[in-house]
Amino acid sequence: MPFTLATWNINSVRLREPIVAKLLSEEAPDVLCLQECKSPVEKIPTEGFAALGYTHMIARGQKGYNGVAILSKLPIEDLGDKDFAGLGHARHVAGRLENGTVIHNFYVPAGGDVPDRKVNEKFGQKLDYLTDMRDWFKSERPEKSILVGDLNIAPREDDVWSHKQLLKVVSHTPIEVEHFGDVMEAGGWSDVTRADIPKGQLYSWWSYRARDWDAADKGRRLDHIWASADIASAAHSSRILRDARGWEKPSDHAPVFATFDL
Template sequence: MPGVMRLMTWNINSLRLRLPLLSRLTDEIAPDIVCLQETKVSDDLFPSAAVQALGYRHVHFRGMKSYNGVAILSRLPMRANDRAPDWCGKGDCRHVAVTLDSAIGPLDLHNFYVPAGGDIPDPEANPKYAHKLAFVDEATGWFTGHTQTPAILVGDLNIAPLEQDVWSHKQLLDVVSHTPPETSRMNAWLQTGFVDAMRHFVPSNEKLYTWWSYRNRDWKASNRGRRLDHVWVTQPVVPQLRKMTVLNEVRDWPSPSDHVPVVMDIDL
């Protein structure tokens, strides 16, 4: 019998540092699957025992020391899915994927951490920005023709594509994460066959953020946020979507990440 699967995606900004927050979220939110970005831990030091003690018996991860890193933690059985390439040939641990069994057939789940892109929105002057654009172009090409079957793509995509995904569209047009070369590329990637599941629940003319800079002394008062974290689904999954929640309150927890978790309930 199908049931509701609770999926949570979160840029945790160091898994080992924020294990207590993950434990609290597990107790309060009870996700079935957790997709983490910026785990910042090499595979040999991944805290598997601590994660499994939280109830996530199935774990698939790819990490490196101090930077990047992605992981999928699950109460549900899943199989590693390694069909995707090493993006841009850098081996920098920015994508991990699994396949789950569901009532609508095999379901691919992709967890991404897209390059942030540095501070200068010029690919000639800033190799990090050039890498970001190339990464999204390569992902767009790879997913073209691969999105007819049930799939979910989540993660910190480091791009706020819509005007209401940032606190000021005009002031951020030349700030990396909201520049036209980035937003146009993200739209092209989305249009390979995905639906923006967060905007399925929140209209595009309403503000929606998932990230607030550490530089803001009072993030809530200034509310200079951006929606950098995303949940996309292919068309077969759209009728199964039930509820979406952005857990803004987690930004006020002790030693928080600058990102907050996004939770999606899906009938699977």
């Protein structure tokens, strides 16, 4: 059966409840993973989502910051979360669907503005978070798993608007890309989006700072969908819903979709 999953950094699920509902009603993925919910779990507006058929949710939250949630039409078992790098942040939650597929939803730290851990603690935390992810997937190699989320790294030259100009900008520096690759290799993950869309510029984030984000088109692909080696071949279509970046009161991220035959 075809199974469609979407991931979206929503930048406050309570503030942007209307566009989450718009996505759920118009696109109707089986599962929607949200990051940066910025809400305690008990204050996530679940009633409206349930009315649209998303009667299952697992989530981790905190007031005003971070937060991850998995909304699902399908029953999903809460598999817990990991506190990578010991930050005490709500940045990961995992669940298992009835068909045995495990979904990991991640919100990797952004890393601040200066790509030097000696002068920027946040950059060090980001690298440590990725190292912990690598070590975990190396010790517990994922099976029948999908990893999604805002990983806050644009790894390829065509995942950013200008490779040359962003080499020293957090999210595209060589050390971040190296850590990103180490996590992927440790878990045997495949980049589903790029397997389906192998060529060309591809972005999922555009800064709020641009007066006209669409015309400037200075984007980065920070949001990702990966699959474990045993189900990577089951993925067969991917897309980024760029139009959502232009919806009313938008997030600065656009949703990323993938469809699998599982």
